Amino acid sequence: MPEIVALLQTIATLLEKKTLRQMRQVVFGMLVISGRITMLGLSRWTEKGGSYRTIQRLYQTALPWEAIQWLFFEKRLLQSEDEYIAAGDETVVTKSGKVTYGLDRFFSGLQQRVVPSISFFAFSLVNVCKEQSYPLQVTQIVKSAEEKAASKEKAEAKKAQKTSEKKKAGRPKGSKNKAKLETVLNAELLRIQAALRSFLKTIGTTIVLNYVVLDGHFGNYPTAFMIRQEKLHLISKMRHDAALYSAYDGPYSGKGPHTKYGSKIKVYQMDKKYLKETSVENNLRTDIYQGQFYNKEFAFALNVVIIVKTNLETNARAHVILFSTDLELANDKIIRFYSLRFQIEFNFRDAKQYWGLEDFMNVKETAVTNAANLSFFMVNFSQALLQPIRQDQPDYSVLDLKAHYRGYRYAVETIKMLPQKPDAILLANIFEQIARLGAIHPVVQPSADT
Numbered sequence: 001m002p003e004i005v006a007l008l009q010t011i012a013t014l015l016e017k018k019t020l021r022q023m024r025q026v027v028f029g030m031l032v033i034s035g036r037i038t039m040l041g042l043s044r045w046t047e048k049g050g051s052y053r054t055i056q057r058l059y060q061t062a063l064p065w066e067a068i069q070w071l072f073f074e075k076r077l078l079q080s081e082d083e084y085i086a087a088g089d090e091t092v093v094t095k096s097g098k099v100t101y102g103l104d105r106f107f108s109g110l111q112q113r114v115v116p117s118i119s120f121f122a123f124s125l126v127n128v129c130k131e132q133s134y135p136l137q138v139t140q141i142v143k144s145a146e147e148k149a150a151s152k153e154k155a156e157a158k159k160a161q162k163t164s165e166k167k168k169a170g171r172p173k174g175s176k177n178k179a180k181l182e183t184v185l186n187a188e189l190l191r192i193q194a195a196l197r198s199f200l201k202t203i204g205t206t207i208v209l210n211y212v213v214l215d216g217h218f219g220n221y222p223t224a225f226m227i228r229q230e231k232l233h234l235i236s237k238m239r240h241d242a243a244l245y246s247a248y249d250g251p252y253s254g255k256g257p258h259t260k261y262g263s264k265i266k267v268y269q270m271d272k273k274y275l276k277e278t279s280v281e282n283n284l285r286t287d288i289y290q291g292q293f294y295n296k297e298f299a300f301a302l303n304v305v306i307i308v309k310t311n312l313e314t315n316a317r318a319h320v321i322l323f324s325t326d327l328e329l330a331n332d333k334i335i336r337f338y339s340l341r342f343q344i345e346f347n348f349r350d351a352k353q354y355w356g357l358e359d360f361m362n363v364k365e366t367a368v369t370n371a372a373n374l375s376f377f378m379v380n381f382s383q384a385l386l387q388p389i390r391q392d393q394p395d396y397s398v399l400d401l402k403a404h405y406r407g408y409r410y411a412v413e414t415i416k417m418l419p420q421k422p423d424a425i426l427l428a429n430i431f432e433q434i435a436r437l438g439a440i441h442p443v444v445q446p447s448a449d450t
Helices: 002-016 017-033 037-046 052-059 065-076 145-163 187-203 221-229 330-339 343-353 365-390 397-414 424-435
Strands: 084-094 104-108 113-127 130-141 211-213 233-238 245-247 260-264 275-281 284-293 300-313 317-324
Touching: 002 017, 002 365, 017 037, 017 052, 017 365, 017 397, 037 052, 052 365, 065 130, 065 187, 065 365, 084 104, 084 187, 084 330, 084 343, 113 343, 113 365, 130 187, 130 343, 130 365, 145 187, 187 221, 211 330, 221 233, 221 275, 221 343, 233 330, 245 284, 284 330, 300 330, 317 330, 343 365, 365 397, 397 424
Parallel strands: 084 211, 211 233
Antiparallel strands: 084 113, 104 113, 113 130, 233 317, 245 260, 275 284, 284 300, 300 317
């Protein structure tokens, strides 16, 4: 269809003509296919009956995905007047067999256990105004032999510690103070740092980024140190039992180093001077506190926001601790930016549910890379197709979009069987009616009389 050709023309400068034609077939196949998205399935749904070999050639061609994603976003989705933040997260794709590139055992958040799978780390740009995330870089996580050995050794040591007698309280004899200003990044953070540097290099000066939002797994000092090395600020979440201390404001004892830590913060007995906002809704009171506090794992003070919720009927309480390395950032922005991190989870959902991230059966490195990146490219491509429609129909969804193009495919095949091509008005009505099949919010077309 013409809109698909027009959108793909955006990235034509990065691809050979043959590859662009193959991409057009695959994109159309993804939009109309029902069921699992595999190379064989795509070959059966392409507009001109593309062969399996055509699809296979595309998947076996090394493509500059980072440049493709950025150019498409810059030309079709970027709103230069809006504010953007960067969000990063890992997604796990379960796989069977033993030969898929990068196959290992990763922790699945959905299943809450370690499963045989492959894993990808993605960085996206989140439009703060529109609350929409656009994945721009996807890196497969492939553990080295040294990293696997170190992980196994750590797990065995942890298991041995549990079975041994209880660890003695206090500091081990002979241990010395360690400077926190410099820290050694583990293999995971080194991979993420390399991906982040590549991500920032691709963006260049087009967008001014100040914040990177990561989930609670990265709410620690090594991650903050790594993010600050790139001259960005981290926004993340701490453990609920993290120990926080106010700055010491008492007198100097006259000898030794100056005292750094003051009194320990008690989350449910916060000083009123830290209270920023209180609201009550449905017998649930929400108190928001903010202050500059220390954690002994960090070498510097943090801008901490503590959200305490209290059930006024049962007096049950729960809390969340968010933080930023930017000491001047307001509490409402910390909360808003961290909540926008979840938009990248919607990208993962769409890539798996609609665009084949969970379905592909490729095993070679290039094919796996192409399959994963193609899924995330379709997340952005579908957003570009949805934008003009949602101006009149805000509820129009990806399911509606796929139903529309599938109906178009049915209509094309039906018209081919007619002995005589119908006139333009009847043809338009046929396309409109068939494209409505299966749609939840079908596109409302103006009638022929208007």
